Amino acid sequence: MTRNAAVETSEHTVAGILRRIEEKTYTVGIVGLGYVGLPLIDTFYRKGFPVMGFDIDETKIDAFREGRSYIRHFSNEAFAELGRSDRCTLTTDFSRVSEADAILMCVPTPLDHHREPDMSYVEATVRTVAPHMRKGQLLILESTTWPGTTDELIRPLAEELSGLEAGTDFYLAYSPEREDPGNEKYNTGTIPKVIGGDGEDALNIARELYDAVISEVVPVSNTRTAEAVKLLENIFRSVNIALVNELKIVFQRMGIDVHEVIDAAATKPFGFMKFTPGPGLGGHCIPIDPFYLTWKAREFGINTRFIELAGEVNTDMPRYVVQRTVEALNIDRKAMNGSKILMIGLAYKPNVDDDRESPTYVLMDLYTEMGADVSYYDPYVPVIRPSREYGHWAGTKSVEWTEEEISQFDAVVIATNHRDIDYRQLAAWSQRIVDTRNVYGNADVPEHVTKA
Structure with a gap:
């Protein structure tokens, strides 16, 4: 394949992804169905996207199916609608992440007993997801973390375990969650979304995806900057x-x-x-x-x-x-x-x-x-x-x-x-x-x- 052909193929792939986002045939997978993941899956679903929810806790999946909310400000009716919809898949089977086009990771990042970052949840998620990744997918971390996490931890681990190359085979981005549970004025869809991409293609895809469901998207120059934004806020x-x-x-x-x-x-x-x-x-x-x-x-x-x-x-x-x-x-x-x-x-x-x-x-x-x-x-x-x-x-x-x-x-x-x-x-x-x-x-x- 000539260099020009390779460029054309790459552009066609990105163009195809952007077209599917515009057509809302692009499946959004959310890993972690807690206070961050739950509003995200609901927001993408309400805007017409097919969604997949992944969690290691089987009781959360059961709660969706039974219409039994485990977060107070989400109604039982909203849970039941997601649980029975053909556009929503809820599962503990992480091998099915290959069915999603975007994988948004929303898992805890606590401190350990020495008040140092505990990245075990993030690392475990990448280790669980990466072996099932395929070409063309978008991988996004939403968890709050230190500047450099996406570059230094997520990318090398995902590349190693998937056998794919970021920027060529799959796309990588970081977008910090800004949830405020119980806020009656702002919700996931109305809080501006900061995005940093690992390269221009990743940024463009992530920006188009969030722009389809969120009122304002704020792109920044790279993932480290996006990671730093959330830290500055808090x-x-x-x-x-x-x-x-x-x-x-x-x-x-x-x-x-x-x-x-x-x-x-x-x-x-x-x-x-x-x-x-x-x-x-x-x-x-x-x-x-x-x-x-x-x-x-x-x-x-x-x-x-x-x-x-x-x-x-x-x-x-x-x-x-x-x-x-x-x-x-x-x-x-x-x-x-x-x-x-x-x-x-x-x-x-x-x-x-x-x-x-x-x-x-x-x-x-x-x-x-x-x-x-x-x-x-x-x-x-x-x-x-x-x-x-x-x-x-x-x-x-x-x-x-x-x-x-x-x-x-x-x-x-x-x-x-x-x-x-x-x-x-x-x-x-x-x-x-x-x-x-x-x-x-x-x-x-x-x-x-x-x-x-």
Whole structure:
């Protein structure tokens, strides 16, 4: 084959892929059907694409087929529709990835016990998928990770196990997830999508694919840049949250309400962005992502002091809340040891059932270590699910929302401010409240409420 013929064949292949995307005959495979993968598969399906969902958890596949949602903000009806549609295939059989045209990997990237990146889920996914890849497929990682992951880990491993060459036989890209569970204003289809490709062809194909279902696509020069974008977003939030958390402690000692300060500062129409303090960081992004850059920066001989300091401040916040709880109990001449403590809110943020990395777990452990008897109430998390870090709480059930139940606790700690909770009722039923979320505002705070 002459060089010109090879170029023409390559162009024809890319052109054919782009045509199939335009015609919506291009099958999109999603690996990992959790808080990131689930919205993606639903978004592509709603826009008319054939979709395939892959997960190692058979119970998730069964839930789709039975119309039984395992994520609160997705309805049973939406699950049932996907489960019975001819355009949707759901399976634990990863040999079938060869049937998909695009493979989008949406798997966890946690930290290990040394606070270093745990890439075992990503690597295991590539090892499972790559042997079944075929020519012409598009492989995309959506998991948050350190800059260079696509180049240094995904590409060589996929090439080795598939026997294919990136850029020639298959196409590789990176597009960070930007999910915000429970956000009523933005969803997968309306949040701008950042994309970096391993070469121009990969970028063009990935851009066309996402452009078919998402309102705005933001291409960047390469995969490393796209990986860095997500880290910057969450480092920015981590640092600013750390700032207001530290100011909360300072202002509390000065007798100043930090929330009143923040609200007044937020009236400035320029040069200020509002962040609010809390009992610590939670979720799958902000407590974890900054340390991916910290870890990678050490390879280049750089210490990310600002990022690490913010991490220290945010990590210490649960201990501040515990100290304020001790002070609140002292008002009633009670010790932490032997007291009954009720946590309000197990999810890491309001109005969702996502409890990953929730600071409530840290608080529960700290109270227990001090001899307290700890329970929780959360209408979104009726039973604690098994997890790697907090498996010792698995199976614990939320208490009932009754005056008889709530009134027996020596202190109630508001860790997550779900809107479905009647806080006036809570104040009427409770002996002592520690409010870490300012649910009672800056004025007319009940006398038995301690802000933390």
